[in-house]
Amino acid sequence: MNGLLGALLFILLAPLLGGLVAGVDRILTARMQGRVGPPLLQPFYDVGKLFEKENVVVTTAQNFYVLAYLAFIVVSGALFFAGGDLLLVIFAFTLAHVFLVLGAYSVHSPYSHIGAERELIQIMAYEPMIILAAVGLYMVTGSFFTGEIAASTVPVILYLPGVFLGFLTVLTIKLRKSPFDISTSHHAHQEIVKGITTEFSGATLGQIEIAHWYENIFLLGFIYLFFGFNPVLGIAAIAITYFAEIFLDNTTARLRWQAALQSGWAAAAILGILNLAIIGYIMGGA
Amino acid sequence: MAFLKRSPWLLHYDASSCNGCDIEVLACLTPLYDVERFGIINTGNPKHADILVITGGINELNRDIVRNIYEQMPEPKVVVAVGICATSGGIFRECYNIVGGVDKVIPVDVYVPGCAARPESIIDGIVTALGILEEKRRTMADRTHAKEEIRKGAEAGS
Numbered sequence A: 001m002n003g004l005l006g007a008l009l010f011i012l013l014a015p016l017l018g019g020l021v022a023g024v025d026r027i028l029t030a031r032m033q034g035r036v037g038p039p040l041l042q043p044f045y046d047v048g049k050l051f052e053k054e055n056v057v058v059t060t061a062q063n064f065y066v067l068a069y070l071a072f073i074v075v076s077g078a079l080f081f082a083g084g085d086l087l088l089v090i091f092a093f094t095l096a097h098v099f100l101v102l103g104a105y106s107v108h109s110p111y112s113h114i115g116a117e118r119e120l121i122q123i124m125a126y127e128p129m130i131i132l133a134a135v136g137l138y139m140v141t142g143s144f145f146t147g148e149i150a151a152s153t154v155p156v157i158l159y160l161p162g163v164f165l166g167f168l169t170v171l172t173i174k175l176r177k178s179p180f181d182i183s184t185s186h187h188a189h190q191e192i193v194k195g196i197t198t199e200f201s202g203a204t205l206g207q208i209e210i211a212h213w214y215e216n217i218f219l220l221g222f223i224y225l226f227f228g229f230n231p232v233l234g235i236a237a238i239a240i241t242y243f244a245e246i247f248l249d250n251t252t253a254r255l256r257w258q259a260a261l262q263s264g265w266a267a268a269a270i271l272g273i274l275n276l277a278i279i280g281y282i283m284g285g286a
Numbered sequence B: 001m002a003f004l005k006r007s008p009w010l011l012h013y014d015a016s017s018c019n020g021c022d023i024e025v026l027a028c029l030t031p032l033y034d035v036e037r038f039g040i041i042n043t044g045n046p047k048h049a050d051i052l053v054i055t056g057g058i059n060e061l062n063r064d065i066v067r068n069i070y071e072q073m074p075e076p077k078v079v080v081a082v083g084i085c086a087t088s089g090g091i092f093r094e095c096y097n098i099v100g101g102v103d104k105v106i107p108v109d110v111y112v113p114g115c116a117a118r119p120e121s122i123i124d125g126i127v128t129a130l131g132i133l134e135e136k137r138r139t140m141a142d143r144t145h146a147k148e149e150i151r152k153g154a155e156a157g158s
């Protein structure tokens, strides 16, 4: 029963919260650059505007793919907040991005195709670490269900500091923050036109924005799993992490895709596997 | 429901500017003027843009490019010609390869004078363009509405 409520709350509140987080993000970014920045509700104005524009669609298949992307992001987030199986959540999450890549491949633009390739590289870069994070959480709490992990009284972060750091590394890739915003970025000038979203305009682009909001709330929720034993600490960790991501975004230049792949896999191999090996050793010995 | 005015994304194209007007356009993005306060984002993608800002006169080589960019932008859209070169060809007017102002190729909604145009007048021009943009959105909405009505009427009639 509780799970259904969580899913419902996520579906209704995540776009609002995600939009606000995006607004705070833009203001903080502006302040870090010595500017005033846009109003807090700017992301909502942007999406509202996109739905007002003419919809230019050359390949109608793109509408289906983008809608599927949005739907599966919502499904994975709803499963997550309903306390569902973490592995299923990760699977649905990956599937959503596969739809986005398909959408970008379905249109006739070389920019969009390059963006799609880079999105695939990003998926390859972060996937191992996310799986290891799920495995680590299972080893410590004995459950793959997010409801049980979040409710567990074990101080998960003390057992999994390496996995958490590794997760933060891939979080930068996942939140599309510099230095790893290689498939698309907020400003088109920094990336090859606009990468994966080049050919999408109007309402379709609006749907992608909304999907990003859902996605960001889901990812920030993931951080909470490491701090489930103390909700206050959990919320603080989310805020600090997001602030650190914005700071990183503003202080680093974009790196090449090789670097994204290397750091994603290095985090998984060194931080993730080492951490899991130590945990396995301790738990096996005890 | 006028989000358009609050979130104009602009595309800047340098036709054959001497670069004087260009740096003034970019100066609008610096902390001093900070046009992002008004929700303005400088995008590099015509499909996402609402306002096309052109600096410099059109020459024979880029007239097709300018038209192509313009046609890729979804409605409603406006064009702002920044600088005297974009308005009429300016000091390059007599050159053998110059076609003239931007309005020789695509319709222009706002002309921003100056050589180079000052950031203040560029922002002023963009704000004027926003009014026109809103106007266009309303007529566009009316037109779709009218089309809907006619379609419904035809369906009811048949």
Ligand code: SF4
Binding pocket: B016, B017, B018, B019, B020, B021, B022, B055, B056, B082, B083, B084, B085, B086, B090, B091, B114, B115, B116, B117
């Ligand atoms: S108007 Fe003046 S500053 Fe602007 S492009 Fe022409 S010559 Fe250069």
